[in-house]
Every structure is written in C-alpha cells, then in structure tokens.
Amino acid sequence: MKPPSEKSAGRRPSRPSYEPLQPHEIELADFFVRMAGILGVPRSVAEIYALLYVSSGPLDFDHIQGRLGISKGSVSQGLKFLRGHEMILSVKEPGSRRERWQPTPSLAASLVTLLRSQVLPALEQAQPGLQRVLADAQSRGAQPEVIERLTRLNRWNSRALELAPLLLPPPGA
Amino acid sequence: MKPPSEKSAGRRPSRPSYEPLQPHEIELADFFVRMAGILGVPRSVAEIYALLYVSSGPLDFDHIQGRLGISKGSVSQGLKFLRGHEMILSVKEPGSRRERWQPTPSLAASLVTLLRSQVLPALEQAQPGLQRVLADAQSRGAQPEVIERLTRLNRWNSRALELAPLLLPPPGA
DNA sequence: GCCTAAGTTCAAAAATTATTGAAACATCAG
DNA sequence: CTGATGTTTCAATAATTTTTGAACTTAGGC
Structure with missing residues (x-):
C-alpha cells in the first residue's frame, strides 16, 4: 500500500511521497x-x-x-x-x-472565533447606518409598520453587539 | 429628480418607470x-x-x-x-x-428557517458517515487523542440533530 | 375556450472567488 | 555571514456562482 520510500530509515527523503487521503x-x-x-x-x-x-x-x-x-x-x-x-x-x-x-483543543471555541470574525464586523459597521435609516424614516414620517421594523432591527443589532463580548474568551469545551 | 412619468395620474403606464433606490x-x-x-x-x-x-x-x-x-x-x-x-x-x-x-412578520423566524435549511441536511447526511469514521478509527486502533476528537464530533452532531426539531415551529418574535 | 398578462426556466455571459506556481522573502543552522 | 530551507506573495488561471434575457409555460379574465 505504501509507495516506495515512505519516511523510512534515517535517509532524509529529498522528495518524499505522500499517500492520498484514505x-x-x-x-x-x-x-x-x-x-x-x-x-x-x-x-x-x-x-x-x-x-x-x-x-x-x-x-x-x-x-x-x-x-x-x-x-x-x-x-x-x-x-x-x-x-x-x-x-x-x-x-x-x-x-x-x-x-x-x-x-x-476546542472545535467549539474555534467555531465561535470564526463566527465572531464574520458577523461582528458586519454588525459594527452597520450600527450607525441602521440608526440613520431609522432616523430618516421617522423624519420622513414613514408608515408606522416600517418604523416598527427598523426599530426592531436596530434593537437586534445593539443587543447582538452587547452580547458579543461575552463570547470573547470562549471557555474550552 | 424624478424621471418623466412616475406612476402619476390615472393612466395605466404601459412601461412605468421606477426610481432607483434612495x-x-x-x-x-x-x-x-x-x-x-x-x-x-x-x-x-x-x-x-x-x-x-x-x-x-x-x-x-x-x-x-x-x-x-x-x-x-x-x-x-x-x-x-x-x-x-x-x-x-x-x-x-x-x-x-x-x-x-x-x-x-418575524425576521427572527425567517433566519431560523434559513439556517435550518442549510445546516440540518448537512448534519443529517453526515450522521452515518461520522459514525463510520469513528468505528473505523477504533477498529484500526488509532491514537486515543483522535478517537476522543471523533467521539466528540459524533456527540455534537447527534445533539444538534436532537435539538433541531425544537426549532421547527419558531415562535413569532 | 381563447388570448394575453404574469411568471418561470435555463443556457449562455458576466462576475466573483479559489487555486496555482513561480518569484520574492525570511530565517536560522552551519 | 551565507546558503539553503521553509514560507509567503500575488498575478494569472481555473472553477464556481450569479445574473441575464429570450423562449416557454400557466392561469384567469373576458
């Protein structure tokens, strides 16, 4: 099963060959x-x-x-x-x-890090923009329905940002 | 700012023009x-x-x-x-x-639906494969370290699958 | 039952994203 | 120091994904 010279005896293989994935x-x-x-x-x-x-x-x-x-x-x-x-x-x-x-050691922690790095920047960068969109809608006297949606979106964003630091030091699993 | 005929008076516009996004x-x-x-x-x-x-x-x-x-x-x-x-x-x-x-109505519920539809199939389809990988490692007498990892991965997968149905009828937020 | 407005399909084109490999760089063993 | 080893960079290419648009289908108003 092994091709010729797997990392065999003491010789340093100049071009060791590796098995493909099993x-x-x-x-x-x-x-x-x-x-x-x-x-x-x-x-x-x-x-x-x-x-x-x-x-x-x-x-x-x-x-x-x-x-x-x-x-x-x-x-x-x-x-x-x-x-x-x-x-x-x-x-x-x-x-x-x-x-x-x-x-x-912890795959769980790794995943948290990964997620954080993708989601957090988006949330942070969006924060001011979302607030502006809401303010804009209010000042233009948009439908209550829309105001409501935008308000909720802002709340979500804020809460997510508050929550994020709690995930900073992810405990090993 | 508006192009010629915004949906103005009663005439049904044959090719109504729409404003670009504000x-x-x-x-x-x-x-x-x-x-x-x-x-x-x-x-x-x-x-x-x-x-x-x-x-x-x-x-x-x-x-x-x-x-x-x-x-x-x-x-x-x-x-x-x-x-x-x-x-x-x-x-x-x-x-x-x-x-x-x-x-x-609920963006939260929408997101859950979206996530479920992406993650669940992957988890389900992986289940038997992951078990096989673990069994394989055990029968080959792999390092305890590796067995441990694979065991944990299997547990995760199972738990995620058990948990999933709870998200089926997502309560409106 | 037609006929047309409303929407879908899907192959081809465009846009985006991932991979390659050769050249540049950095580091450290000698 | 120096040279070779180990790694990174990045422009070019390959692979993948998204968008387009014209042909096709469907539904329902008349």
Missing part, C-alpha cells in the same frame, strides 16, 4: 467541507483542518501539501486563515525551522 | 447584503428582501424589478428562494393575477 479521511473532509461551505470558507481550508483533525500528531507544511495534493500557495493561505481564527496551533521542534500544526 | 434604502440593502453574504445568499436575493423590508406596502413583481434594476429572471429566482424559506408572503388582490409581496 476513504475515512475523505469522509471526514467532506463533512468539514460542507459545514465550512455554509460559512463561505473555501474547500481547501476545510480540507486542511479535517486532515489535521484526523491525524494523530501535528503535521508539517509539506506533509499537508502532499497528502492533500494541493499547491503550496493554498496550504500557506489555508494555514494563515486557520491560524488567524485560532483554529490551529503550531508546535516547533528545536533545531528545525519547520512548523508542525495541530487543531486547537 | 440612499437610505441602499444603506439598508447593503446591510442585508452583507449579512446574507455570510450565509452564501446571493446579493440579488438580499436586495429584494431589503426592498420589501423598507417598503410600506406589498410590492409586485414589476415594481421590484424596476426599483432594483435587475432582470426578470433574478426577481423570479429571488422570490422563489425567499418564498421557499418562508421569508416573504404574498397578498393577492381579487380580479388580478398579480401577486404582491411583503416580508414575513
């Missing part, structure tokens, strides 16, 4: 890919996370690229994204510049 | 567009919803198309989507085949 890994990747899709997270990012998630130890850059069969660029960007959302962390061995990655 | 309407549309974007809902759909949301009465097909300046096809598909997720409802006047649309 069926069970593909299954899990599909799951993550679909879930990520809902939030608009690209396939390659989900695949990287899935691979780290089913793997026993931390994996390095080349390993990820090799097993997934994607480009250096994609791996780099994917890791950057996951890092940025605190979904993975790196373990560094002394005597090597290479980083090895593994998923953050 | 600044305050654009602002609201932008908000909805951004929020929708997070869930992968296309711009035109969000715009239609936004327009209905700031409008006093229900609007008909041509009105929506005219004010938004988008194609018939987009309006049709957009309304289909919104209808399908119970985010809008139509009022029909007797003596006309034309339908007029307005947002469902």
Whole structure:
C-alpha cells in the first residue's frame, strides 16, 4: 500500500511521497467541507483542518501539501486563515525551522472565533447606518409598520453587539 | 429628480418607470447584503428582501424589478428562494393575477428557517458517515487523542440533530 | 375556450472567488 | 555571514456562482 520510500530509515527523503487521503479521511473532509461551505470558507481550508483533525500528531507544511495534493500557495493561505481564527496551533521542534500544526483543543471555541470574525464586523459597521435609516424614516414620517421594523432591527443589532463580548474568551469545551 | 412619468395620474403606464433606490434604502440593502453574504445568499436575493423590508406596502413583481434594476429572471429566482424559506408572503388582490409581496412578520423566524435549511441536511447526511469514521478509527486502533476528537464530533452532531426539531415551529418574535 | 398578462426556466455571459506556481522573502543552522 | 530551507506573495488561471434575457409555460379574465 505504501509507495516506495515512505519516511523510512534515517535517509532524509529529498522528495518524499505522500499517500492520498484514505476513504475515512475523505469522509471526514467532506463533512468539514460542507459545514465550512455554509460559512463561505473555501474547500481547501476545510480540507486542511479535517486532515489535521484526523491525524494523530501535528503535521508539517509539506506533509499537508502532499497528502492533500494541493499547491503550496493554498496550504500557506489555508494555514494563515486557520491560524488567524485560532483554529490551529503550531508546535516547533528545536533545531528545525519547520512548523508542525495541530487543531486547537476546542472545535467549539474555534467555531465561535470564526463566527465572531464574520458577523461582528458586519454588525459594527452597520450600527450607525441602521440608526440613520431609522432616523430618516421617522423624519420622513414613514408608515408606522416600517418604523416598527427598523426599530426592531436596530434593537437586534445593539443587543447582538452587547452580547458579543461575552463570547470573547470562549471557555474550552 | 424624478424621471418623466412616475406612476402619476390615472393612466395605466404601459412601461412605468421606477426610481432607483434612495440612499437610505441602499444603506439598508447593503446591510442585508452583507449579512446574507455570510450565509452564501446571493446579493440579488438580499436586495429584494431589503426592498420589501423598507417598503410600506406589498410590492409586485414589476415594481421590484424596476426599483432594483435587475432582470426578470433574478426577481423570479429571488422570490422563489425567499418564498421557499418562508421569508416573504404574498397578498393577492381579487380580479388580478398579480401577486404582491411583503416580508414575513418575524425576521427572527425567517433566519431560523434559513439556517435550518442549510445546516440540518448537512448534519443529517453526515450522521452515518461520522459514525463510520469513528468505528473505523477504533477498529484500526488509532491514537486515543483522535478517537476522543471523533467521539466528540459524533456527540455534537447527534445533539444538534436532537435539538433541531425544537426549532421547527419558531415562535413569532 | 381563447388570448394575453404574469411568471418561470435555463443556457449562455458576466462576475466573483479559489487555486496555482513561480518569484520574492525570511530565517536560522552551519 | 551565507546558503539553503521553509514560507509567503500575488498575478494569472481555473472553477464556481450569479445574473441575464429570450423562449416557454400557466392561469384567469373576458
């Protein structure tokens, strides 16, 4: 099942070859890919996370690229994204510049971080605009029905913003 | 500011012209567009919803198309989507085949419907696969660390599925 | 029952988003 | 220091998604 020289004996392989994903890994990747899709997270990012998630130890850059069969660029960007959302962390061995990655302990916390980073900016940026829209409607003497809707929307927005900081330090699950 | 013949006197305009969105309407549309974007809902759909949301009465097909300046096809598909997720409802006047649309009373309920329709199928479809992945890992004697992760993922999925029906009849907000 | 207004469909075009890969950069082991 | 290793960048390309519009269908008023 293994192609020629899996990281066998002491020889440092100049171009180690990696196995493609196994069926069970593909299954899990599909799951993550679909879930990520809902939030608009690209396939390659989900695949990287899935691979780290089913793997026993931390994996390095080349390993990820090799097993997934994607480009250096994609791996780099994917890791950057996951890092940025605190979904993975790196373990560094002394005597090597290479980083090895593994998923953050709590997937739940990761998801919260991800959601926050998408929703919060939108809410924050919208705040003044929504208030203006409401004020505008009031000053133009719009239908009570519309005023009511816009008022509710503003309340929602405010409450969501108040609630957000509570999610800041997500407790490990 | 108004182009020639706004729906003026009694003459039924053969090609009524509609005003483009006003600044305050654009602002609201932008908000909805951004929020929708997070869930992968296309711009035109969000715009239609936004327009209905700031409008006093229900609007008909041509009105929506005219004010938004988008194609018939987009309006049709957009309304289909919104209808399908119970985010809008139509009022029909007797003596006309034309339908007029307005947002469902509760935006909250609409969002729940939307989310359910995206997340639930993914969870359901994943269920057996996830169980298989876990069983597989166990039978292969994978690292406890990995077994632990996969177990947790399965528990999550199950709990989410149990929880889902509670959201079925979303109480109006 | 026609005939036309009202809406839908869907293939093609446009717009957007993701991926690639080669060149640039950074870091650290020697 | 220096050179090679490890990573990032980003313009070009590929893939995907959205929008369009013209042809088609449907429904209901007359």
